[in-house]
Amino acid sequence: MSTERGLFDLTCADFGLIRGITESWDHLLSRSIAAVREQFIEQCGLIAQAEALPRIAGRILGLMVFDGKDYSFSEIAEELQISRGSVSSSVSLLTAMGVIERTAKPGDRQDYFRLSEDPYTTFFARARNRAERAHKTIQETRDAVPKDKREIRSRLKEYETFYATLIKALDSGT
């Protein structure tokens, strides 16, 4: 069996190479919009998780941002392949946060949801709240430490100042 190859003889390996090139082009240039959407939604889930929010809440937000349409309760469940219970809890969380809002379609008994105008200011508020709670805790601790414990109080004050700075920084973004 000869291993000689003419100019246009292609081996299995060549096909593999070509497929590889196509795939990387695909990734860089022509990745289908469906795939981009899919990945974006999943990434939103991970971002939410990193912010101590349920992953599903993030995916719902991603859905809303990408598609920008009114989604019915059951469409959300179907689109993300999650239980109605999960839709219920995450949707009410996002609604309470002001990220999405409940709407209605005439002649349709289902709840519909869409991005609220200005969905993102809540995130500042969330971070601010956490910082404020921490600040308060430290302040109360310092108040409870006798005045003559200078060094303890000074270290607590420094810690307190950090949170005060953080709160001010977050306010500057609003």
Added chain:
Amino acid sequence: MSTERGLFDLTCADFGLIRGITESWDHLLSRSIAAVREQFIEQCGLIAQAEALPRIAGRILGLMVFDGKDYSFSEIAEELQISRGSVSSSVSLLTAMGVIERTAKPGDRQDYFRLSEDPYTTFFARARNRAERAHKTIQETRDAVPKDKREIRSRLKEYETFYATLIKALDSGT
């Protein structure tokens, strides 16, 4: 049985009331410093947890802030009643973050730790990193969406802008 009461007759309910008052004074004024310290350390654990850090890492930080002394590896384990394994991982996390630093005592083979100068700037950096990762993800998604999908790109742009604002806000605090 008479229900009349003289000026100094005390009922069961009165004792309850008095105890209640005493307790609230206790809370406000004379709570022992040991109890204040204990509670502060636990609260630091909870704050850390809310920031997606191990609870133990927060408690160690609380210990360092309140006591302000150099703590040996095993003292930390004993003081917080945690395993040496936990001390090791949380201590190396906090060291990597720059919140505490490793020191040494001459003639003592143990590692010692104390608050680093400027322990808190890392926290800004942490938040900034998360925001930057999110920003990058959204940006990449927008780049992958065809130019003619105007509305999708515009919604992504808004989302992106939020993170850009957050990053700028966090930078303003440094």
Added chain:
DNA sequence: CTGTGTGTTCAGTTTAGACTGAACGTACTA
């Protein structure tokens, strides 16, 4: 060398909370 004290590693356990899905209450339809 042995023995002791140290910090790290990692396999196993525990725990918190996200997620599911069946049961429920409600509102509309026929």
Added chain:
DNA sequence: TAGTACGTTCAGTCTAAACTGAACACACAG
């Protein structure tokens, strides 16, 4: 009235990550 479609609730399951503790590797003392 019964029947259907809807969203919520909650007890149970599942999962990821914190935490433990025993085994380990290293350094020093004897």
